[in-house]
Amino acid sequence: MAVLHDIRAAIAAVLAAENGTSSGPADYITAAHSAVDALVGRNDPAFDARSPDPGDARGALGQLNDLLDHEATPPFVPALHGVQINLLAAVASLQDALKARSLDGFQENASDALENLEIAQGRSSQYDVLGGIAGAIANTRLGVPDDARIADGCAAPHRPGFGVSHGWLAWRAVKRGHTPVATGGYASVKMENDMMILYTTAAPMVQQHCTRHADAKAAAAPALIKAAVPAATTPLYTTAQAARGKAVYAANCASCHGTNLQGVAAPAIAGSAFLKTATTNKYTVSILDTIVTQNMPFNNPASLKPGQYADVMAYLLASNCYPAGKMAFPSDPKPGFGTAIVGVQAHPAGTPDAKGVCPVK
Structure with missing residues (x-):
């Protein structure tokens, strides 16, 4: 909760200056210093004692490091690492803002910092790494007294x-x-x-895990996980659509999911590790489409056009070595579309790299 408080304090400090009707250069500089103070804490060299400190002595990063130092492998650790990366990026952007020679330059860097802070804050409605600190508090034992x-x-x-x-x-x-x-x-x-x-x-995810665990225990034998999902080989997109989707992804998704789709501040969305998770959790193409269209981009959900979302889905399928066909991925899928569980293709449409990702031209 201290981490969440400090992140919100940093956001409020920057927004207060940007929304002020009579803000001048001094106000912007003070706001940036205050935001940095809330994030780094009073023992960090970047702390500026001359500016108001809206946070606590440890700062968001200090509190976060304490959590990571004392925990081994609970489910909230990946989310906290994502929070940590975004907070460090926010501090760097705020420091760049302080070096800017124009108001436009300051605001551009401050906006980048706000974007990272919003991702770090996250949402309680998401339990994976995209949930940020709010999601970790709401969905893991991190939020249990x-x-x-x-x-x-x-x-x-x-x-x-x-x-x-x-x-x-x-x-x-x-x-x-x-x-x-x-x-x-x-x-x-x-x-x-x-x-x-x-x-x-x-x-719902916990219940699925519990059911699988109970079924495995009742069987009294290790379950065999199939390496391929042959039922999911029906062509769902076109080659041209995937190429367009690659450009949309680069402009709107790569900053979080990585240019190689292996994740930066968000999970991997292509390759062997992703497909194993998708198969285990029984994600269908339809479920992934819903996640993409309703929750992405993380900082501006549902902001793309329907056709752009369809193109991104085509790119993701192509990157996961799904075969292309003559019918484009629909921008308004009808009931019953994409019901096959996502998984490794029995006959990959392309040559996967070491991570299991197929290149898209």
Whole structure:
């Protein structure tokens, strides 16, 4: 929560100067220094004691480093690494803003910093690395108080407490009429057994994991994971569409997902590791299309045209070695389209590189 507070303080400091009706150069400089102070903390050489400090002594990066130093492999660690990268980028942009010789130069760098800060702040409605610190607090045990009653997240709630499974927070149960609860960050709320049950965005994923684990245990034998998904070989896009999608991706997606689609401040979206995750989680082409069209780009969701989103989907399929055909990926898919689970192709349409990504020309 301290990390989240410091990030929001930095955002507020920059926005206050940009939105001010009488802001001058001194106000902008003070705002940038204050934002940096909130991020780096008072023991960092970049800290400016002459400017108002809206954060705390450790700063967002200091608090974040404390979390990463004391934790091994809980599910929120990848998200925290993404937060860390974006905070460092924000500090660098703010320092560049302080060196700018014009107001336009300052604002350009400050805008870059705000974009990184928004990604670092994230959303409680996303439980993966794109959720940032808000998503990690809302969907993992990172947001569970130390003295809280912990229950099995795979089981239905029987008494007040937090349902946790493998580090993921699935639900919180509160006795009805007993404890006030802020429902922000929860995907759904239900009344069960005289309790209010607040389910997180990660709850469906946790349930799938629990079901798979139970099935595997009942079988009393290790499950064999098929290396290919031959049912997903139906052509879903055209070569020309994938080429257009490559340009759209470079302009709107590469800054987070990387030019090689292996992830920078966001997860990989092509290659062997991505396809293994997609198959395990039973992502279909339709599910991926929904994620892309409704949640991306992260800093400006649903801002592209329908045709651009369709082109990006074509590029992603091509990069994952799906075969091209004569029909373009639709900008308005009809029910029943793209129901096959995403996975490694039995007959790759191209030559995958070492990461399992097929190049797109």
